[in-house]
Amino acid sequence: MTGQRFLRIGPVRRSTRNLLCPVDVLGRPLLLKYTRDPAEAREEIQGHARLAGHYRAPTLHTHLRVPGGHLLAYERLPGGTDQGLLLDLLNTDEPSDDLNGYMDRLTATYRDVILTTAKPTDPAHVVRKLYWDRAMPGGRLDAYYAGKDFTVADGLIDVPVSLLGTYTLRINGRRHHLDWATTLRRLRAHFTATEPVWAALTQGDPTDVNLARPLAWLDFDTAGMNSVPGEFANFLWYTAALGGWLVPTYNPAAFTDHPAALTRVPANAPQLRRADVDSATNTIHIGYAPRLSAPRRVAVAAYWQQLVRPVAERLWPGLDLARLLRPYLAMRILAVYDLAGLTPEDRLVLLARLAEALSPAFDPATYFSPQESPCPAP
Template sequence: MTFQPLLRLGPVRRFTRNLLRPVDLLGRPLLLKYTRDPAEAREEIRGHARLSRHYRVPALHAHLRVPGGHLLTYERLPGGTDQGLLLDLLNADEPSSDLRSYMDELTAAYREVILTTAWPTEPTHVVRKLYWDRAAPGGRLDTYYAGKDFLVADDLIDIPVSRLGTYTLNINGCRHHLDWAASLRWLRAHFATAEPVWAALTQGDPTDVNLAHPLAWFDYDTAGMNSIPGEFANFLWYASALGGWLAPTYNPAAFADHPATFDHVPANTPEIRRAEVDHTTSTIHIDYTPRVSAPRRTAVTAYWNQLVQPIADRLWPGEDLANLLRPYLSMRILGVYNLADLALENRLVLLARLAEAMSPAFDPSTYFCPLESRCQAP
């Protein structure tokens, strides 16, 4: 007879401020989540209840207060090393049939729920954590940037970001302009307005580590009525930049169970080819090669064609998607990592990407899957 332990504990994993631990209790697979912030725990519990009526989510078996925070006990879905997440389908050299089928299922589920629950909603009634709160006084924009200055790229472009507006940016052959202070003011003002936004019931933070394979949704503290353009910008930016490049670079512990992620970071890391200043013409030259791996391009393209475009055609016929997505994309670029803390090459690329997003020529249909070629005309 083989003895089965009553309790088996797996390794503790850290995700931002939360701790996760797989547990087998009497042969039952569970996932314990320890959350320090009581308000975040309450939002997680409420968000799970909201989402469970429309999306597949693991069962929440129990939640209780413990010293220093809250402990939530979830059903643990099948998974393992490099298994169980959308991330694992993206960690490949080429897109698979499983990835294509997954994106079909994901976008179909979102189309149905978004079109069923979409409604113009006052900003006070949408989930505010990722956008409105970060732009509000005392939020991340203030914490990261208020009253502070830093160089565009130490030793490469020794110009403070506060003076960017006095230079022309020539990025991959295209002329751009980025006024740092004005951009921050514009973002704060945009998310301070009371104008209703189109919102729908979503998980709110649709990253490739929050989406299970087979399809299910994890992490619920941002679940509820979320801005639809914000939902789109979040997935598109994470799939094309954060998930394959910046997140594993700056938060490697989150990928301990998915080590194949690190093998594919080079395929998703932009390469700077030129970074210099011509002071005689007040021009900063930045040439970089964008890189998005083939599986991530496939996921982004499917998401755009099968979800973003059909929803936009229904909710915003004839409107410019660039204007709808720009503030949310800009906030994702500026409000996840403090640019001043990043390695100079990464900071330089993100400033270039911000300038491209703020440009009147911003085209989101190609921005998230950029061609590795130069702009042909300013």
Template sequence: MNGQPLLKIGPLRRFTRNLLCPFDLLGRPVLMKYTRDPVEAREEVRGRARLARHYRVPALHARLRVPGGYLIAYERLPGGTDHGLLLDLLNAPEPTAELHSYLRQLTTTYRDVILSTAWPTAPAHVVRKLYWDRAAPGGRLDAYYARADFAVADGLIDVPVSRLATYTLHINNRRHHLDWTATLRWLRAHFARPEPVWAALTQGDPTDVNLAHPLAWFDYDTAGMNSIPGEFANFLWYTSALGGWLVPTYNAAAFADHPATFDHIAANTPDVRRAEVDDTTSTIHIDYTPRLSAPRRTAVSTCWHQLVQPVAQRLWPDADLANLLRPYLAMRVLGVYNLSDLAPKDRLLLLARLAEAMSPTFDPATYFAPQESPCPTP
């Protein structure tokens, strides 16, 4: 007589510094998360408790201290290969009715919770991990760039980033200027300000792998009172750039259970058409064709129209959304990957996107989901 195995262990997966392992114990699906950092483990449990009052989150079964770190056991929600995440809805060839329904539920939940919990909050009392800590002395900006200088794009544009301020940038036939040193200095100063920011109870890192389908929220070490513009910038930038292009390119192992992601990288990777330097006029020409798959474009547009704009109209009716989002977007561009570690074309594209974000003409409504068009003729 064949009985059900007492313990069935699934494949071990690594996400950033954490390890995830699914297993079945007496037929009960469990997801075990291992983290080495005791502060992160504590914040994970506390963050989940905060969210559970307003959002759907898996049940917490146990938190155990083990040699070298902590194990946190959660209810494992249904999922599988190319199934169970928002990511999988975005990996479809075209937007589906299921995606539209999901996005309506996602934006409605976020809008209701944000508007009911929003409050001007001192920076010392917001979740600081993704923005303030990275801009602080000794944080990620310093670790990546404090004593570094590197070419804009080796072999294409060999101008060091430290000299970008001496050049005029023509990006897709539009004139821009980027002072690398001043941008870093501005970011550090911005996130050192003591003025309160509008914050609300959110997950803090709303990516297509942290949002389950059916709708639920994963990953809670940044959950709590988060900057509202930071939450928006995170989702919009991840959906339009990181999730479909950079993360699967540079962290492929994270998508082992969602291999359809790799079939769509080309559809989400901008195409560099021109990269030239004219030293006689101190001009850099960069032409690229933006690319974003239709499902990701739908997710960005829905987020903008059904979440960002309604919240902004209630909380900041007279504010310039571009100015509110700019510092958070710049931190996402610079503070996720070290640009010097990226392939030259990817680095070039991110520097171009940074220049566009820092421009006085920055328009977030078109920046995150630009209309694809033929690149201007050189």
């Protein structure tokens, strides 16, 4: 008779600044998470406690101080290569019934919890990590852009971003304007305002890698009372741009266990088709073809129709959703990746997307789920 193996340790994976390791202790599957930052560990433990009574979350069995950091031992949910996450339902050629059912359950849970817990909240008492802290002095906006200048797209449009406001932008045939310094200043001002914001109990960072399949929520350091428009902007922008295009492009190591995400990048990365400057009219012409896979379009549409719209009708009847979402979306575009560190083509497309988001004509319902179409004639 063979005795049960006491301990089995799987491969260590890096998740942002943390380390994850699957282990089996006497046949019990656990996921160990190691973090060096004590404040982040406290936020994770507290966030898990806040969320656990409202959302399906893996059990946190224990947490320990260890040399150099903290170790958290979670229940390990079922998974495997290209299995176990919402991401895997999006990494397919066509939408599936499983994806439709998943989005139904996801939006129903969010709708119930948000409408039950939402209330006007002092910005000092919301989770600030993803928006407010990044706009504060010394935050990401400063770290990325303060006192710095860079070209709009090296070798394509060699105009400094500091001078972008002196040009007319023609993006896919439509006229836009983007003043770089004014945009940064207005974002900082928005996130220093003291007016209450509508906040509700959420996980805060609802990405396709933080949502397990079967439905459960993972990663809790931003869990708590989060801005509702910020929650919406986060899921929509991640599903429409970050998750299928930018994150697998610039952080491919995050998809070691989900390699299908890397093969799906061409289906989700916009295609730059025109980039030139008309010096006679001070006009920058940008043409790009948006691309978003059919499963991601289905996920965005379900989230918008089944969650954003019904919640907005209850919390902000008659208000313009574009105005509510705009500053949060701009922060997701500017304060996740430093635009200066991206390829010229990707930087140019993101600046174009930023200009479109800041436009008075910004329509979130079509912005996040564009249909592929040829660029209009110049």
